[in-house]
Amino acid sequence: MKFKYCPICGGKLEEKYSWDEGGVPYCPKDDIMYFDTPRPCVIVAVVKKDQILLLKQSYIFENSKVLLSGYVTNGETVEETVHREVLEESGLKVRDLKYLGSEYVNSNKKEIIMLTFMANYDGGDIKKSSEVEWVNWSHIDDALCEMSEDEVGKRIVRKVLKEINYSGEKAYRCDNNSCSRDV
Numbered sequence: 455m456k457f458k459y460c461p462i463c464g465g466k467l468e469e470k471y472s473w474d475e476g477g478v479p480y481c482p483k484d485d486i487m488y489f490d491t492p493r494p495c496v497i498v499a500v501v502k503k504d505q506i507l508l509l510k511q512s513y514i515f516e517n518s519k520v521l522l523s524g525y526v527t528n529g530e531t532v533e534e535t536v537h538r539e540v541l542e543e544s545g546l547k548v549r550d551l552k553y554l555g556s557e558y559v560n561s562n563k564k565e566i567i568m569l570t571f572m573a574n575y576d577g578g579d580i581k582k583s584s585e586v587e588w589v590n591w592s593h594i595d596d597a598l599c600e601m602s603e604d605e606v607g608k609r610i611v612r613k614v615l616k617e618i619n620y621s622g623e624k625a626y627r628c629d630n631n632s633c634s635r636d637v
């Protein structure tokens with residue numbers, strides 16, 4: 455987000471030259487430079503043997519399931535975000551976090567850097583949070599079909615399939631739109 459006014463004092467920002475960033479909005483009163491940075495968020499593929507945890511949140515995608523995700527809160531590490539969000543949204547505990555890379559998303563003025571993880575189920579029963587419409591295990595074979603609208607989520611699931619050495623072909627049957635999905 456490009457700042458025009460200081461979020462602390464409300465004053466109009468000046469442009470200050472930073473040798474590696476060029477002109478950066480700057481509040482001379484608070485002596486802070488407001489760099490144009492995205493919001494960090496985690497997206498987590500929770501895996502339990504041949505199952506993967508999917509959610510339904512119609513405000514994101516009307517006809518697709520999605521992976522669990524949430525914003526990093528100031529003061530916590532990204533790994534803490536993963537554990538907190540999984541517990542809050544599903545009631546589950548996870549272990550063996552593995553970083554799978556990042557995805558940059560810019561839609562509806564939301565500039566987000568998504569830090570993607572895979573994690574193994576480590577206990578607990580599914581307890582849906584009120585923020586979530588539906589959360590449950592899907593068979594890994596069905597994940598890509600059930601996530602048809604979610605291109606970012608599907609890229610992460612393809613990485614998960616590689617990580618678990620998935621050798622079948624069934625999981626990829628929707629890639630050529632040859633499957634009638636039922637979400």
Ligand SMILES: [Zn+2]
Pocket residue numbers: 460461462463464465481482483484
């Ligand atoms: Zn200020």
